[in-house]
Amino acid sequence: EFHYLPNATKLFKTIYDGYKNIKIYASGSSAIEMHRHLKESLAGRRRLYRLFPLSFSEWLPSKSSLIKLPINIHSKVKPNTHLRLREYLEEFVVFGGMPGLVHEKGIESKKRLLLDLVATYIQKDIKALLREEDILSFNRLISLLAGQEGNLLSENSVPQVLNYSLRQVRKDIAILNQMFLLEILKPYFTNRGRELKQTNKIYYFDSGIHNAILRDFRGLNYRPDKGVLLESFVLHEMQKNLGVSQEIYYWRTREKDEVDFILVQDRIPIAIEVKSKISSIEIPAGIKQFLNKYPECSMAIVLNDNLSEEIIYKDRRIIFAPHYYASLIPFLYEEKETGN
Template identity: 30%
Template sequence: MNFIKRKILPHISNFLNYKEAIVIYGARQVGKTTIMKLLIKELKSTNKIPEESVFYFDLEDLEILEVCNQGVDHLIRYINARTSYNSNSSPASSNSQGKIYLFIDEIQYLNNASSFIKLMVDNHSNRFKLIVSGSSVLDIKSKIKQSLVGRIVTFEVLGLDFEEFLWFKKKKYNLDKVADTDKKTQKELKQLFEEFIIFGAYPRVALISNLNNKRYYLKELIQTYIKKDIRDIGKIRNIMKFNNFLRILADQAGNLLNIDELASSIGIARETVYDYFILLEGTYIARRLTPFFKNLRSELTKMPKIYFEDTGILNYLKYNEIVEKVSGELFEN
C-alpha cells in the first residue's frame, strides 16, 4: 500500500535513534497509524532494519491488549517467542546487533501506560525503541504522567494543511509562486481551496473523490467520533443537551464566546459548559482563542472566540448537512 507522507514525518524520524520513547497523539482519523506505518516502511527500506526487528501492536486488538496489560516482562517474553533478533541483549551489553522497534497504537487503552513506558525506557532502552500513539489528549494526559519527563518526546498530529491536502489530491503546485501565476491556475487552486474548507482536513476525506461519498464518510465520522466516542470519554449523561451545545457552538464559530449566555440558552450550569469545553478541546473538536492584550489581566478576563479544529465538522454541525458554500465564518475558521 502506498502512503502519502506528512510534513511531521521527518521531525519524528529524527528521534528514532534516541533512547526516549516517541509519543504521537492527535484526534482519531488524522493519520497517526499511517505515520507509524510510514516510519516502519522507512526503517525497513532506508535504514535497512530487518523485518524481525520491527513489531506493530494495535491495542484495539483485545488479545494484544491483554498481553500488554500483563506487564513489560510478559510482553518481552511474547516478543522473544517471535524473534531471535538481539535476544541475548542485557542492560549491560553493548547492543551490537541493533534495537527492536516496538510500535504500539492506541496506547490510551493500556491500564497503566505511564508505568509501562517508564519501565521500557529505564530498563530496556538498550534493546527496544518504543513508539506509541494515542487518540485523546484527555486520555493521554490521564495515562501518561509527569513522571515521564525526560523519558519521552511528543508529537501532535493535526489535520492536513492546504499543501498536504494538495499532495493527497495528487496536485502539484508551487504555492510560493501562485500569487503571480495565470488565471487558469488561480481558478484551479480556488476550487481546491473551497473543497478544503467545505469538507475539512481529515486525510481520508481528502482522498475520496466522490462528493456524496465524502458527505457520507464525514457524517459517519461525526456520528461515531463526536456523538459516541467523545460522549463516552466525557461520561455525558444528558445527551440531548450536549448535542444542542454542539449545534449552538457551531453556530457561534468565529464569534465571541459568552459562557453565561450559552449556559442559559441550553439550560445547563455554567460549570457544565466549562466541562464541555475541556472535553471538546481535549478531543480536538473546538478551541477557544483568547484576545491579545499587553495587560495580562485583560487577556485572561476578556471573552475568547470559539473555533473548530476542522471546517468539515463545523460545516456539518452548523447545518446538520454539508453545505457547499464558503461562508465568512467558515473561511475565518
Template identity: 30%
Template sequence: MFVRRDKLLKQVEETIALVPITVLIGARQVGKTTFLKNLTLQKPSLYLVGQDPDVAFLFTQVTTIESYLKINLHPELDGFLLLDEFQFIADISTTLKLLVDLHPKLKIICSGSSSLEIIQHVEESLAGRVHIIDVYSLSFSEYLRFQNEELFTLYNKYDSCTADEIVDSKIKYYFDEYLIYGGLPRIALTKGEQPKIQMLDDIYKTYLLRDVRSYVKNEDAVGFNKLLVMLASQIGNMINVHELANTTGLVYRKCEDYIFLLEQMFIIKLVQPFFTNKRKVILKMKKVYFTDIGLRNIIFANFVKLDRRTDSGAIFENIIFLELMRKIPSYAKIYFYRTKDGSEVDFIVDDLKNKYAFETKYKSFIKMINLKSLIGLQNIESLAKSFIISKNLNASEDKTRFVQGYLTEKIELLG
C-alpha cells in the same frame, strides 16, 4: 491509498533525534494510524495497538514487554516501537520510562486520540524523555496532494508573493472544496459531494459521538448536542458560557466542563485575547474554532457553497486559523485582539521573538486598503508584519501584505 505528509514526517524525524519517546496526539481520523503504519525507518520497527487487550497485557510487566520486543523487534531492542492508541494501556508512562532507561537504543513513537488520558500518562515520570506533536487534519497543500500530485508539485513552486492570475484555476477549485469539506484524510480521498457528506456523517456518528459521549452523562445528552450545534454556529466569535448554558439547558459548570472536554478531545480550539491595555481590551471571553471545518459543517448541517451562505467569512477565518496553527512552532501562541470599543484583529501570532497580525476578509479586492483596526494595533504594539488574507489580492506596502487564502501556509515569518 497512502499519501506522504512531509511536514509531519520532518517533525517526527527531528524529534526522534532528540528524545527517546515521541507522542502524536490529535482527533480521531486525522491520519495518525496510517502515518505510523507507513513510517520508513532506518532500523527495525514493530507496530502495536494499545486498544488490543493482548497488547495491553504485554505492558503489565516490564520483563514481559522486554521479552516480547527481543523476539519480535530486535534482540538488543535496537529499533522503533510504534504504539498506536497507547492511552488505553494502564500505567503506560512508567513502563515506557523503564524501557527507554534500560534500553538506550530503543525509540518509541506513540499516538493517542484524547489528551484527557494522554496528559494522565505522559506526566512527570517522562520529563526530558518525551516530546508531544499535535497532529491536525490536512493542510491545504496536503489536501491538494491527496487530489493530484502534479497540482501539488505546481503549488510548491508558488510562494506568498505569487499573483492570483498566475495560480492554476484547479488549485483554486480545490481550495473552495477544502473550505466546505475540510481536511480529514478519508474525506480528501472520497470523490463526489454526496459521498463526502455521507463519510463526514459516518465519522461524526461513529467516532466523535462514540468517544465524546462516553464522558457525557445520559441526562445531559440533549443539552450536549445543542452545545455542539451552538459552538458550530459561533466559529470565529467570542463565546459566552452563561448564554450557552441558558440556551442548551445545561448548568453553567457542566457547560464549561463540556467545552473543556471538546477542546481536550481536539474537536474545538479556544483562542485567548491579546492585550496591551487591560482596561481597553476584553479579557475574559475566548473565541472558538473547530479543528476541522468539514466536521463543523456536518454538525451545523450546511454544505451550501460559500458564495450562497451567510457564514462564509467565519468559515474562511476558521480555515486560516488552522493553517496558522499547523505552521507555527509548538511554543508560539495565537491570540485575537478586540477592544471594548469594537476594534478587532482576527489573529496575533507571537513566536516569542516577533508578533504578527492577521486579518481575514473573504472577499475580492482590486487594490490595497487600510484597515483601521490594524493601524490602531500597529500604533500601540510593535509588529514585525501585518497580513490581510483575502480571496484574490497579492500586494504589499510597508509592513502590511495582502495574501490569498490558499497561499497562507506559504507565508514566511521571521526567524
C-alpha cells in the same frame, strides 16, 4: 489509543531505558485519558506532538500533481494556477482535511464519512467521558458552538438556550478542547487600555467536521458563514506550521476595533486580517488601530480572494495575499531575523 493499555508508561520507561536504539510512537485521541493513565513521569524521555488533519498542501496532491502552493509569501503564482488553487481551496474548506476523505471521490460519500465521524466519535466516544449528562443536551451544545464559531463566546448565554448550568457548559467546552475538537482562542492584551481580556473565541478543529455538525455542505458563495470558514482555514493552516515559541490570539477593544488573528513570537506581534471579499488595496480599520497601539508590530497581513501586493503604512509592511498563503505566515519571523 495507548491509554487503554494497562501500565503503559511503565512499559515505555522500561523499553526506553533498556533499549537505546528503539523509538516508541504512542498515540491517543484524548488528552484527558492520556494524562489520566500516565502514572509515571516520563520527564526527559518524551516529546509531545499534536497530529492535525491534513493541511492544504498535504491534501493538494490528491487533486493535482501539477498545481503547487507558493514557496514563500512573496512568490507570485500564474493567473490560471491562482484560479485552480481558489477552486481547490473551496472544496478543502467545505469538506476539510480528515485523511480518509482523500480516498472518497464522490461528494455524497464524503458527506457520509464526515457525518459518520460526527456520530461515532463526537456524539458517542466523547459522550462516554461525560457519563451522567444528557446526550441530547450535549449534542445541542455541539451544534450551538458550531453556529457560534469565530464569534466571541458568551458562556453566560449558553445555559439559557440549553437549560444547562454554567458550570456544566464550561466543563463540556473544556472537554471538547482537551479532546482536540475545539480550538479556544484567547484575546491579545498588554494592559495598555480598553482591550478585552477574558472573552474567548472558538473554532472547530476541522471545517469539514464543522459543516457536518451543521449539516451544511454548500459552496462558500452560498454560505452566510463564509467569512468564518475562511478564518477557520487560515487559523488551522497557521497552527500546523507554528514554531515552538509562537502563539495565536485575536484582538478586540471595547470600542469594537478588531483584528482576526495576532501571531506572536518573543512578544513581537504580527496582525492578520481575513477578508472574504475586497476589490481594492485598502488597509482594514482594525489593522490601523492595532498598528497605532503597538509600535513593535512591524508587519500586517490581509488575506483575501485575489489581491497580491505589498505596501508601506507608517513604516510598516502591509502584505495583501490570497488565502492559500496562510500556511507561510509563521515563517515571516525567519525573514525578520535574516533581515529579508
